[in-house]
Amino acid sequence: MTELVLIAEDDAEIAGILEAYFTREGFRTVHARDGQIALDLHRALKPDIVLADITMPRLDGWELLAEIQRRDRTPVIMITALDEDGDRLQGLRIGADDYIVKPFNPIEVVARAKAVLRRAGLGQTSAVIRVATLTIDLDSYQVKIERDGAMTTLSLTLTEFRLLAHLARTPTRVFTRSELVDACLPGSDALDRTIDSHLSKLRKKLEQAGGEGLLASIRGVGYRLAVDA
Structure with a gap:
């Protein structure tokens, strides 16, 4: 919990x-x-x-x-x-x-x-999220992806990291663009197309590191991680 x-x-x-x-x-x-x-x-x-x-x-x-x-x-x-x-x-x-x-x-x-x-011994049981081939370290803000037994570190912006970590916390859920704005860009005037731009860049970085299909867009709804990728 x-x-x-x-x-x-x-x-x-x-x-x-x-x-x-x-x-x-x-x-x-x-x-x-x-x-x-x-x-x-x-x-x-x-x-x-x-x-x-x-x-x-x-x-x-x-x-x-x-x-x-x-x-x-x-x-x-x-x-x-x-x-x-x-x-x-x-x-x-x-x-x-x-x-x-x-x-x-x-x-x-x-x-x-x-x-x-x-x-106090009450910290989050793990500061690392592992889903599919991704390893997301919440303390060091590092993301690694496994391919053919080797780990590749992704170079992400802070916003890209926040979006990926938020999606990874509930990888089976589809998040709307407005939910992603509220969770990852609080207090900003970001529009839906801004989220699209960030996630488009994130998808390219994932694909370049061997994570093809990890980030899925659900037409008319939003985005989720494809955990079976």
Whole structure:
């Protein structure tokens, strides 16, 4: 089961950005707009990690952290606009696993969450996806394809890598173009034809490496990996 991230953040825009980036990296997410809702969701869903803003309604981040620590040992990353050493020390003293200051790079937040999960022994069981002749390493952003017993490394753009990894996570599913835009190009103004262009280039690279037929387009629907290729 993919790890569940509880995002406790009263700013809907920030929460949406975090949800998009975590989802793109294969996590499940749930959002709480205040500390009390976050506590209730923690009790009901038992998330694998919590991202908690400090200044939230009803229960603030410190109270949420203390309650979570009283219940179990769910990893918690504090996210705040307060860049004070005292706040940082307080969070770590109470039991926070990391402390991130706004404004932040969401890619860094995801990377630090992965590091916390690994330290807690809760990281994704495998950062490698293997499907058909493909091996996709999510940590090193490397893709290799096997042909005649030899492995060839593909040179992909970041967008091509994200598209391929997203398709590979559910290789039997057909994804629409709009779903691929939302998952792999969040917050962009990309159009369907942009996805077509990226996937056309990706298909050529796969074919050149011996992966003919791996990427299938389903007329009128979208794209999937041809796992029986």
